[in-house]
Amino acid sequence: MILPIVAYGDPVLKKKAEEISKDYPGLQKLIKDMFKTMYKANGVGLAAPQIGKSIRLFIVDASPFAEGEEGDSSCEGFIRVYINPIIYEENGEEWGMEEGCLSIPNIREQVFRKPNLKIEYYDENWELYEEELTGFPARVVQHEYDHIEGVLFTDKISNQRKTLLKSKLSDISKGEVEANYKMKFPKSGKIK
Numbered sequence: 001m002i003l004p005i006v007a008y009g010d011p012v013l014k015k016k017a018e019e020i021s022k023d024y025p026g027l028q029k030l031i032k033d034m035f036k037t038m039y040k041a042n043g044v045g046l047a048a049p050q051i052g053k054s055i056r057l058f059i060v061d062a063s064p065f066a067e068g069e070e071g072d073s074s075c076e077g078f079i080r081v082y083i084n085p086i087i088y089e090e091n092g093e094e095w096g097m098e099e100g101c102l103s104i105p106n107i108r109e110q111v112f113r114k115p116n117l118k119i120e121y122y123d124e125n126w127e128l129y130e131e132e133l134t135g136f137p138a139r140v141v142q143h144e145y146d147h148i149e150g151v152l153f154t155d156k157i158s159n160q161r162k163t164l165l166k167s168k169l170s171d172i173s174k175g176e177v178e179a180n181y182k183m184k185f186p187k188s189g190k191i192k
Contacts, residue, residue: 002182003037003051008104008152009173010186012049017056017148019084022126024055031081031124034059041181043102045140047147050103052184056084058144065136072136080141085121087145090114092134099143099153105179107168109157113142 006012020027030053038046038059047058059082065075092115100108116134119141123129133141143153154162154169171177175185175192184191 001033001036002040003033004182004184004191005037005041005046005050005102005179006052007172007175007177007183007185008154008169010052010103010184012052012054013103013147013152014150015049015054016150017047017049017054020055020057028124031057031059035061037181038102041102041179045144046102047144049147049150056148058082058085058148060137060140060144062137062140065140074134075136078137078140081124082119082141082144083122083124083126085119085141085145085148087117087119087142089118090116090142092116097139099139101143101153102181104152104154104169104172105177105183107154107165107172109153109161109165111143111153111156113139115139117142119145 034046034051037051044062044064045058045060048055060080062075062078065072094112094114096110096112098108099111115138117138118132120130154165173185174187175190182191
């Protein structure tokens with residue numbers, strides 16, 4: 001089932017998400033629905049808060065970053081489910097890249113992140129993993145991890161840029177934005 005993506009302004013996007021247990025109701029269906037929703041919206045990641053659930057779960061498929069002349073081969077087949085993840089190390093010299101977010105359609109901004117990370121998480125089968133990531137896979141994971149910490153990419157840009165985006169962000173929260181996927185808007189309560 002395709003789920004509506006929660007738009008900027010919904011309080012769930014600013015809350016630190018809660019850990020879940022192995023017997024979380026409907027977890028496997030939720031994960032499948034999140035992948036369907038992400039692919040329908042042409043995203044490379046989706047966190048549970050973006051579908052209105054304040055739980056420590058996100059999915060990624062960084063494969064699109066492997067395509068084209070500028071592609072990163074480390075993204076080839078990089079499809080993961082992260083449950084109760086913990087990033088316990090980030091290092092390297094920060095690098096900037098334009099980021100967007102399915103909850104904040106039609107806005108892209110330069111965000112600086114460290115290029116390397118170490119993360120521990122459970123997958124959809126409750127197998128525990130430790131992973132070291134670098135480059136684009138690390139960036140995608142950092143972006144989604146921020147969601148379960150209640151942080152949006154717009155929180156990482158300069159105050160000047162935030163001021164310039166204020167009216168656009170307000171319009172998004174009211175549903176005055178075009179997106180090619182189903183969204184839920186906090187100020188109007190509309191789903192469109």
